[in-house]
Amino acid sequence: MNETKKHIVLVDADALAQARFNTFFSKSEVEVNSFASAMGAIQYIKQSGEPDLLLIEENVKPLGAIQTLNYLKEQVNFKGSVMLIANSESLVSKSADFVRFLSKPFKNEDIGFVKTFLQLPCSPEEPEEQIYSLNYLIELSDGDAEFIRESISIFKDSVTPRLEEMLQFYKEEAYEEVSKVAHSLKPSFEMLQNSKAAQLSNELAHKITGTAMFPLINELIEEHKKMQEALKDDFPEVYSV
Structure with a gap:
């Protein structure tokens, strides 16, 4: 150990x-x-x-x-x-x-x-900021485990191809399409309460256009990757199928 x-x-x-x-x-x-x-x-x-x-x-x-x-x-x-x-x-x-x-x-x-x-130095009152949270899904479903797993499965399968599509639209200079994809992705990040990813999606959808989109797209892809890694650790049964 x-x-x-x-x-x-x-x-x-x-x-x-x-x-x-x-x-x-x-x-x-x-x-x-x-x-x-x-x-x-x-x-x-x-x-x-x-x-x-x-x-x-x-x-x-x-x-x-x-x-x-x-x-x-x-x-x-x-x-x-x-x-x-x-x-x-x-x-x-x-x-x-x-x-x-x-x-x-x-x-x-x-x-x-x-x-x-355990004599840990961090504050005992509040959990540290996390890459995702289940609180919204737990409240929405009254703690229905199957509903929550299904929601995570949908997130796992749907967001990655949409991000790949967004990047391709950017390379084709189809900036309006980038905005549309970002707008459609925002609820997925809000569902798992990642405020950073939701904010990046919002800026790409409504505030930023042209070449200024590229760093935000990369940042969003990296944030999504962190979410997937954390979810895979916590829900191996969802990510094994």
């Missing part, structure tokens, strides 16, 4: 919870290894050693939080710090095995405690 970073192992089958948790932490300070099942986390800990913090969902398959922790203690001599993730407080969450109970959706107060516990 890279000793310059704090390490968290997150065990939760909820891919949206995994992605949202990651938005609160800088990748330069924290490495979060996420697993949908207890078995994957157990194998990782056996091979890589104890993380700085283990976060485990109460009913994670196949063993549940308590049995998973007991297995780690008995078979791996695990002595690390553990926090429980659950939808509501329960007898399990009050167990002395857990440093703290974290409810879902994750609250700033709980994330602040995690950061303080």
